[in-house]
Amino acid sequence: MPKVVHVSVVNPRPLSDPRVFLKECISLRSAGYEVVLVCSAEQDCTCEGVRIRALPQPAGRLSRMLVTTRQAYHACVEENADVYHFHNPEMMPWMARLASAGRRVIYDMHENVVKDILTKSWIHPWLRAVVSRAVNVGMRGWLRRMAVVFAEDSYASDYPWIHSGVVVRNLPRLEHLLSINPEPSTVPLVGYLGGVTPERGTMTILEALHVLQKRGVSVGFECVGHAEGKFQAEMDAFVAAHGLEGVRFHGYQRPQDGYRIMARCQVGIAVIADIPNFRDSYPTKMFEYMALGLPVIASDFPLYRQVVEDGRCGVCVPPGRPSELASAIYDVITDPQAAQEMGRRGRDCVVEHYSWRTEEEKLLGLYSALLAGASPRLTELRTTR
Numbered sequence: 001m002p003k004v005v006h007v008s009v010v011n012p013r014p015l016s017d018p019r020v021f022l023k024e025c026i027s028l029r030s031a032g033y034e035v036v037l038v039c040s041a042e043q044d045c046t047c048e049g050v051r052i053r054a055l056p057q058p059a060g061r062l063s064r065m066l067v068t069t070r071q072a073y074h075a076c077v078e079e080n081a082d083v084y085h086f087h088n089p090e091m092m093p094w095m096a097r098l099a100s101a102g103r104r105v106i107y108d109m110h111e112n113v114v115k116d117i118l119t120k121s122w123i124h125p126w127l128r129a130v131v132s133r134a135v136n137v138g139m140r141g142w143l144r145r146m147a148v149v150f151a152e153d154s155y156a157s158d159y160p161w162i163h164s165g166v167v168v169r170n171l172p173r174l175e176h177l178l179s180i181n182p183e184p185s186t187v188p189l190v191g192y193l194g195g196v197t198p199e200r201g202t203m204t205i206l207e208a209l210h211v212l213q214k215r216g217v218s219v220g221f222e223c224v225g226h227a228e229g230k231f232q233a234e235m236d237a238f239v240a241a242h243g244l245e246g247v248r249f250h251g252y253q254r255p256q257d258g259y260r261i262m263a264r265c266q267v268g269i270a271v272i273a274d275i276p277n278f279r280d281s282y283p284t285k286m287f288e289y290m291a292l293g294l295p296v297i298a299s300d301f302p303l304y305r306q307v308v309e310d311g312r313c314g315v316c317v318p319p320g321r322p323s324e325l326a327s328a329i330y331d332v333i334t335d336p337q338a339a340q341e342m343g344r345r346g347r348d349c350v351v352e353h354y355s356w357r358t359e360e361e362k363l364l365g366l367y368s369a370l371l372a373g374a375s376p377r378l379t380e381l382r383t384t385r
Contacts, residue, residue: 002371003034005079007086007095009055009068014039015047016254018284019110019151019170020087025050027360028367038075040068053079061122065090073097083370085149089113089135092142099145104370108149110170112158113139115276119199147370149363154280154303164375166366170284173356176256177291178347180263187246188333189220191265191294193258194285196227196235196249199278201271201299206235207322208329210242217330220246222265224258227251259292266339267332268294270304271319279303287354290346295339297328307354313346 006025011017014037021037029035029049041054055071058064073094076084085106086095092107099105117123117132140161148165150156156167190209196202202223212219221244227235232249239247250261262268268289272278279301286307289296296314298304308314315328332339369376 001032001034002082002367003036003079004028004083004085004367005036005038005076005081007038007072007076007084007088007091009038009040009058009064009072009088009091012040012057013252014041015052018172018255020108021048021050022255023170023173023356023360024085024108024168024363027356027363031364033367036079036081038072038079069094083367092139095146096142105146106149106165106366106370107143107146108151108168109155110151112152112155112277112281114158119275119277147366147376149366152281163377166362166376168359168363168366169282171282171354171356171359172284172287172291172350174291174351177259177288178351180259180292182260182263184266185220185264187220188218189222189246189265190267190269190297190329191222191224191262191289192269192285193224193262193288194270194283196223196225196231198231199273199275201269201273201319202227203235203238204271204320204322204325205269206238206244206247208325209244209247210238211322211326212330213242213244215326215330218245219329219333220248222248222250222261224250224253224261259288262289262294263292265294266336267314267329268292268296269325269329270296270298271317271325272299274299274301274319282307287350290343290350290354293343293347295332295342296346297325297332307349311345311349313342313349 006020008014008020015021025035025037026048035050036053037050038053040057041052044054045052053075055068058068069090083104084098085108087108095105114132114136118128123131148162150167151170153167192202192205209219209221270283270286272283280303286296286298290313296308298308298316299319300316305316308316317324317328366376
């Protein structure tokens with residue numbers, strides 16, 4: 001039984017991580033691999049057949065980059081695995097050591113690293129371009145002996161020098177989503193599921209609800225996901241200042257609990273800001289809404305429009321425009337029959353085209369190739385949209 005070590009040093013709730021644990025680790029374990037997840041956790045344990053090797057929770061970002069990464073590397077060496085699969089860019093210099101020693105190493109690029117740096121709030125704006133270029137140069141050295149898993153088709157064009165790997169999109173597992181069938185709320189509700197940040201459009205949703213309120217239309221809002229304290233305070237202040245009713249911030253929820261909350265809504269919203277890393281990346285929440293049978297309102301980006309409009313399962317609006325979002329919400333909630341048909345078409349579309357099933361096959365194919373001693377070419381394994 002081949003042994004695989006996954007390394008994830010960022011997520012504070014690693015056993016609820018949709019991509020790392022619930023998709024990739026579980027898929028590999030089901031395929032017969034021995035799977036170890038090295039991550040920050042309270043204690044060593046085994047969950048769903050995956051052995052968790054716990055690292056101390058870092059005190060902050062600097063501690064994670066300087067201390068936790070070193071601890072994770074040493075844990076990898078001790079595990080002596082057949083394949084090492086890591087998920088955080090700060091691990092690249094450490095995992096390059098393993099690759100240089102002849103070990104099989106995979107880097108899972110969740111975000112387009114060089115573009116993501118350009119909008120990092122914790123890097124001074126004047127330094128972002130410099131840091132992005134420096135990291136791009138470093139990646140050429142660190143990754144030259146590794147296979148790369150891209151989470152999006154679009155990422156590969158920014159790294160033409162990466163030749164070995166596969167595109168494994170972050171599409172949803174449908175088993176749990178399709179089994180949820182609660183009674184929708186009798187009061188109109190819009191829903192949002194995911195990280196709650198200014199860039200992901202939750203304040204735009206609140207502003208749109210205020211626009212509807214001024215028009216005499218009352219719509220509730222179910223917001224599921226973690227928000228940093230400062231941004232949560234801004235949202236709370238906006239709700240209080242404008243007397244918005246029916247707004248509920250649920251904070252972080254386990255995926256299954258979050259899905260149940262979303263399933264009561266009449267529409268799912270993904271009006272994500274127009275920044276480079278988002279424009280060319282699928283929002284997984286969009287496919288989760290569709291699997292739940294919800295009509296979708298998404299940002300009017302070509303990538304999103306291809307899914308929403310071609311599948312006739314929702315509406316696309318320009319991000320950051322509350323009035324246009326308000327009009328789209330109104331159109332959906334005031335035509336329940338059309339909304340129901342959108343939801344049905346969206347669910348059919350996800351089942352046919354956008355589920356984890358096909359991505360799992362590509363992931364397992366990459367592992368089989370590496371273990372057989374092959375160097376899989378990205379052009380041979382890449383999915384097509």
